[in-house]
Amino acid sequence: MSHADPDLEPVKREHPPGTIRIGQIAGIDVLVTSTWFLIAGLVAVALAPRVEQVQPGLGAGKYLAGLAFAVVLYLSVLAHEAAHALMARHYGHSVSSITLHFLGGVTAIEGESRRPREEFWIAVVGPLMSLAISFVAFLLTLLTPGGLIGMTVDGLFVANLVVGVLNLVPGLPLDGGRVLKSAVWAAAGNPHRGTIAAAWGGRIAAILALFLPLLYEPFFHIEPQLFDFLMAGIVALFLWTGASAALSSANLRRRLPSLVARNLARRTLAVPEDLPLAEAVRRAQEAEAGSIVTVTHDGQPTGIVNEAALRSTPEERRPWVATSSVARTMEPGLALPATIYGEELILAVSRRPAHEYLLLEDDGTIFGVLTTADVDRAFRESRH
Template identity: 70%
Template sequence: MPDQPVRRPPGTIRIGSIAGSDVLVSSSWFIVAGLVAVLVAPRVDQVQPGLGPWKYVAGLAFAVVLYLSVLLHEASHAVMARRYGFPVSSITLHFLGGMTAIEGEANKPRQEFMIAVVGPLTSLAVGAGAVGLWFVTPEGLLRMAVEGLAGANLLVGVLNLVPGLPLDGGRVLKSVVWGATGNVHRGTIVAGWGGRVTAVAVICWPIAQESVLGRPPDFLDFILAFVIALFLWSGATSAMASARLRRRLPGLVARDLARRTLTVPDDLPLGEAVRRAQEAEAGGIVTVTSGGRPTGVVNEAALLATPEGRRPWVAVSTVARTLDDGLSLPVGISGEELILAISRNPASEYLLVEEDGSIYGVLTTADVDRAFRETRQ
């Protein structure tokens, strides 16, 4: 069979791969690249007069070089994550920089710290290297590019160490609080508040800009501050909401939510299977072979949709879902692992089995949802 096409986020273009991960460029990157070209063009004209429209091409080339350093920053995250065994599906370059899509969460504070801190350290290293290169680069456009590369990477490295989510520094703070308290959720909440404080500082920056830099803010400064602050606030808020959600997940235990189950031959009339289940006060029906091997779980919605008059004439297997991979779960599964298992293989019912393969019961997503809502009260 041909390989299934890899789904990419809408509005992105794949330009290659690095560290085993797809490198994607979002449509917003072209906007910021054009903006950089326009902003850099006057400086290009000062350094190399007489280029005419080519000054914008030079500005665009600088934007490309700048984002290549952003790609190095993100690639360092990807390499470190893979070192700890976490898959990395993609690296995306966008309006505000880049994003590395790491699948899974760090299991230890040290993993979180190392994956987060390596990005800013890479930017600082690139910036320091560009500073050293500046001294041996002849004057002209090349020196201007090296100068801009040094300043941008040093700035990115320092700003990314600001202790607030969703910045890398926020993940560093999260790992420190996690290590000190032993509570990953508390670490996320603290780092989330750090991100919110940072967002407020960014939105207030244009007001203080003139007294600090001696240059009054223009319209673009206010727009940029608003966009960055919105990005920081929404990222921090999302992380905090996720932490509060995950804090409730340990209360979801499959064993405690299991329904008593009746096993029946798959060719038994549906009406008889329902009668036996009612007598046994069973909340789930599992079809089995003559040797006792489970083959399917009766779908409650399909059962209720079958008129009672037809039930004696149809086999129970007609309303049972075959036990494909992912529909049979260990009875000891719980918390976030349970939620991930359900999300990977969506279904209404799952079979819960003991370690020896014997049937324990049936778990329904309706019961999981109900239990989760109760944990919020």
């Protein structure tokens, strides 16, 4: 392309507080949180005795070797998340960032999957990437010598095997939860039922994770330490919180289909832009219209009268001002199809915040005006 579309120009994204941008993958920002540095330091300290064992005489360098292992390990986590991101891109989703944190990583994918197959592949490709890295590392263990290289390859083999297998546990917020969601969705024909099933799977997994250290001694003849119970508690809290958030989201999304723009629209009166405001209000009252839209002489909508601006205009001034003076100019995103509903409606409103939106029929004729106050009211009433 020889000319850049201003709407497609890359924008400088605001990163969440406590994150640092370290680069990009295929245009996707890669961020790390401050907690990552904490866990990297802990890994360096924890591995120092092992480094000293396989490579004696490094002195303080053993901590640098441990830190290097943490970086390599998180590069494999980054590969796991990049697989999610690129598969999401393949299905047409926008991906804003990949964030590495102390428990692994998260990919910010905008929008929801449209089909079970899409949900399945976006979810499963991450664990498959981890298992693939584990397999390659296993093959390398047969070729690499001992020392630090051998320790690193062994660590990658074990860590990615664990990450790959655990992420296939069928419970949200794990990838396996999304795989379960896709299966229930395909069977029941309802994504919300899939989310609820996977969320409860996540809650069950959280309870099992909490009591996992108790199985160390009878099954592995290893006495659990306080650190093991602490980590189990952190993982259980992570799973329970994520599963509970998924349940809340499913309940929220279940109510969204009741938000139909056509049903919420106010009757609208179209008036010429230069019509005195007092006359426009009189005509609207006579027609029992709840909103006013200004149009050109050939009927093209140019603005939506703002209620607040109308109320703030004294009645004695209204005969002398044009209706267009209290109307918000029609901008991209303020005109929506009258057929829009549910989550698509919420996304459209959130992308272009405004008090009023013009609803148009498929042939471009004006159907009515939708206000965010009416949408909010309908959503609150849908809870009961």
